[in-house]
Amino acid sequence: MSEELFPRPPAQVAPGAVHLPGWLDAGAQEELLAACRRWALPPAGLRTVRMPGGGEMSVRQLSLGRHWYPYGYADTVVDGGGERVKTFPAWLGEWAQRAVDDAAAAAGDGPFGAGARAAAYDIALVNFYGADARMGMHRDSDERSDAPVVSFSLGDACVFRFGNAEGRGRPWRDVRLHSGDAFVFGGPARLAYHGVPRTEPGSAPPALGLRGRVNVTVRAY
Numbered sequence: 103m104s105e106e107l108f109p110r111p112p113a114q115v116a117p118g119a120v121h122l123p124g125w126l127d128a129g130a131q132e133e134l135l136a137a138c139r140r141w142a143l144p145p146a147g148l149r150t151v152r153m154p155g156g157g158e159m160s161v162r163q164l165s166l167g168r169h170w171y172p173y174g175y176a177d178t179v180v181d182g183g184g185e186r187v188k189t190f191p192a193w194l195g196e197w198a199q200r201a202v203d204d205a206a207a208a209a210g211d212g213p214f215g216a217g218a219r220a221a222a223y224d225i226a227l228v229n230f231y232g233a234d235a236r237m238g239m240h241r242d243s244d245e246r247s248d249a250p251v252v253s254f255s256l257g258d259a260c261v262f263r264f265g266n267a268e269g270r271g272r273p274w275r276d277v278r279l280h281s282g283d284a285f286v287f288g289g290p291a292r293l294a295y296h297g298v299p300r301t302e303p304g305s306a307p308p309a310l311g312l313r314g315r316v317n318v319t320v321r322a323y
């Protein structure tokens with residue numbers, strides 16, 4: 103359901119974690135989805151990620167700029183076909199930077215330092231969620247930079263669980279992310295555990311033409 107009875111203003115979910123509903127308009131969502139479809143093609147396209155324990159992630163993934171594998175970054179698909187990862191596009195870094203500026207404005211400027219405004223975004227992870235996909239509680243801790251992570255969502259809505267930096271358990275806040283929403287986490291929230299316990303299959307805006315959910319997280323190495 104893309105209609106909401108109540109408006110969804112920007113909200114600080116925890117210090118340093120800011121939800122920016124509807125940050126991407128319909129045109130920007132289409133543009134990002136079209137780019138994701140190009141990136142998903144081989145070489146170094148969408149893949150199933152195998153965990154060190156032998157299990158597989160239910161989310162399928164691709165990387166731009168640097169290849170993420172559990173747990174680190176490489177220039178090539180070291181845990182797959184060895185191809186060179188696709189280039190990170192400058193425009194995506196500019197979108198992320200603008201979202202950080204908007205999050206800082208919405209949060210009253212406190213949680214992000216001046217450094218966050220000049221972050222050199224150079225990595226993106228693109229996740230594709232089919233109807234049954236989910237992502238367990240984890241932290242994004244394989245980057246050396248403390249620049250905020252910026253997430254953009256497309257397609258089906260989901261429950262995004264945003265916890266704390268101490269562990270996987272409570273307290274957490276469940277936020278519904280819709281197609282077009284941005285979510286920024288930096289400062290004291292940069293290493294907080296977070297995950298996606300479920301998506302809402304069939305809730306994507308029909309005009310986007312996507313079944314499932316795509317999430318793009320933009321990061322600085």
Ligand SMILES: O=C(O)CCC(=O)C(=O)O
Pocket residue numbers: 227229237242253262296297298317319
């Ligand atoms: O799909 C999402 O909203 C979150 C993705 C995420 O946490 C990640 O890629 O590390």
Ligand SMILES: [Fe+2]
Pocket residue numbers: 240241242296
């Ligand atoms: Fe994450």
